Amino acid sequence: MDAGQVEEVSQTLAANLRAARGLRGWRLDDLAEASGVSRGMIHQIETARSNPSVATLTRLCSALDVPISQLVEMPTQLGSPARRADALVSRHGRSTAALLLADGRHELWEHTLHPGDAIHDAGHPAGTRELIHVTSGTLHVDVGGATFVVPALDALSMRGDRPHTYRNAGDQAIHYTLVVIYTGAHDARHPRITQ
Structure with a gap:
């Protein structure tokens, strides 16, 4: 995976994590408390400044009750426009x-x-x-x-x-x-x- 692809995955994860947290109406502190992942780490992930370990990602997904695949789903997989x-x-x-x-x-x-x-x-x-x-x-x-x-x-x-x-x-x-x-x-x- 080249640097551009890594950046795209980080940006996708950041956007999907923010969206999943927003759907629950949770603040950063709420997700931190539910997952055991620090507020700072969640903020770093949601701003695409840090890539989480699989263990961290698993804890976040468990707290949000979403599969990992949902958080790493690329924008091109979310929909396809029709003209x-x-x-x-x-x-x-x-x-x-x-x-x-x-x-x-x-x-x-x-x-x-x-x-x-x-x-x-x-x-x-x-x-x-x-x-x-x-x-x-x-x-x-x-x-x-x-x-x-x-x-x-x-x-x-x-x-x-x-x-x-x-x-x-x-x-x-x-x-x-x-x-x-x-x-x-x-x-x-x-x-x-x-x-």
């Missing part, structure tokens, strides 16, 4: 459904549904759930013989493994986001998009 321009877009009349992210177990969609338009889905594999958040307009969702009316700023959790339809019965465009959660097999109709 709207890279979305896969399908058209339904004048309306659009844009697949922003898909990792094989989850899909994130952004929909615009124009008045009079509808998007029909035959249903995903068994056990699939959908989470819908409407940002503007009022969305009608038909699933398994039931109809749900979801106004702007409200949300719906529903079975995605039944035939379902998203409808716009109003006179203005509806904008909503949709998360598909697969508990079993991935829906082969949609590709995996990972950044």
Whole structure:
């Protein structure tokens, strides 16, 4: 590991330790008391001026109830941004459904549904759930013989493994986001998009 990599690991550890301590609402003194590691040493680690021994890191992780891997997880492993321009877009009349992210177990969609338009889905594999958040307009969702009316700023959790339809019965465009959660097999109709 070169000096640049060592510095990157130190900075990552410092940021992750501060974040883990902050999530618990602990001050430096609180973590020192819970872990048996001196306040000064914790401060040195959190400012990337000292690299802890494995024993020290283990005591800090034990006190915070987090695995060591969480404290050394590099920023590139924490998330991956997606650009709207890279979305896969399908058209339904004048309306659009844009697949922003898909990792094989989850899909994130952004929909615009124009008045009079509808998007029909035959249903995903068994056990699939959908989470819908409407940002503007009022969305009608038909699933398994039931109809749900979801106004702007409200949300719906529903079975995605039944035939379902998203409808716009109003006179203005509806904008909503949709998360598909697969508990079993991935829906082969949609590709995996990972950044």
